[in-house]
Ligand SMILES: C[S@@+](CC[C@H](N)C(=O)[O-])C[C@H]1O[C@@H](n2cnc3c(N)ncnc32)[C@H](O)[C@@H]1O
């Protein structure tokens with residue numbers, strides 16, 4: 049069982065970001081955290097969490113979890129503590145400008161053992177282009193502080209494929225990243241989303257395949273395994289792996305998504321409505337076709353691969369053909385995709401609809 053907690057507050061809105069977050073709702077923080085606790089109590093029962101069905105991973109994401117004081121997370125941690133698996137991975141996202149020493153220390157004391165920093169780049173000009181509220185020195189300080197406090201697992205998010213990216217700039221981004229005590233990198237190609245500032249200037253997204261492949265190789269050459277299309281690590285994120293393996297997850301908060309067996313759960317996206325009605329959660333049953341499609345897309349994008357037992361006769365035929373074309377590998381009863389950049393194409397071919 050996985051637990052995702054959504055914190056929908058941000059200091060400012062980045063030009064590329066379509067995540068559910070608000071810059072003008074800080075006065076609602078206390079009420080929001082109370083509503084999360086109400087939903088948590090309900091979900092623990094619905095998902096059957098008990099001493100023999102424990103929470104393996106927790107991921108606090110956003111929005112910006114570092115805009116909320118650790119004291120406001122206490123109630124949630126008190127509730128989940130008895131149900132945490134031994135050595136549960138507990139991650140929080142953090143923005144370099146709001147992840148102060150005190151905030152990091154407070155989260156560590158609560159039991160958070162992994163921080164994922166939204167660094168995006170170590171180039172101040174690029175950070176301005178992306179509309180970020182932090183600069184390079186904020187990022188360096190925050191990550192070094194996290195190490196001093198005792199966090200063993202640190203990750204950085206980087207964005208590439210931005211107009212103005214050069215090999216030298218990207219080389220600097222990864223050199224700086226590797227100078228820090230991190231064991232994981234999430235590397236995202238800039239995508240233009242609806243209702244973002246970049247929607248009006250889509251030409252800002254410029255991914256060059258040659259640069260992408262070069263970046264992937266550079267990161268992997270440092271011993272960071274490329275284990276999903278956007279993720280590299282010496283230590284993999286158990287929470288990410290859990291999603292791709294199709295495990296059940298509780299989704300707490302405005303705009304979060306939960307998943308139990310064959311059903312998705314959606315609490316309200318609107319923060320004010322969520323605060324008033326945290327248990328008004330819509331349900332979407334998934335049919336066999338949708339579940340299989342998800343398994344194919346997630347499996348071929350990651351090191352999880354696809355179990356041959358879930359494929360129909362025709363799908364198996366295509367998978368075998370792809371093996372002959374060296375586009376898939378087969379071992380231990382599973383099919384694996386060696387080139388994540390081709391993941392969607394392969395999934396569509398195997399799916400065959
Ligand atoms: C949930 S977001 C936010 C985490 C945190 N608030 C932050 O910004 O530092 C996680 C990551 O998704 C990535 N991301 C969000 N929107 C993106 C986009 N349109 N294109 C590429 N990466 C994006 C960013 O790297 C971001 O750090």
Ligand code: SF4
Pocket residue numbers: 057058059060061062065066067069110111112143166
């Ligand atoms: S990228 Fe992070 S900080 Fe920026 S708006 Fe999105 S959630 Fe907020």
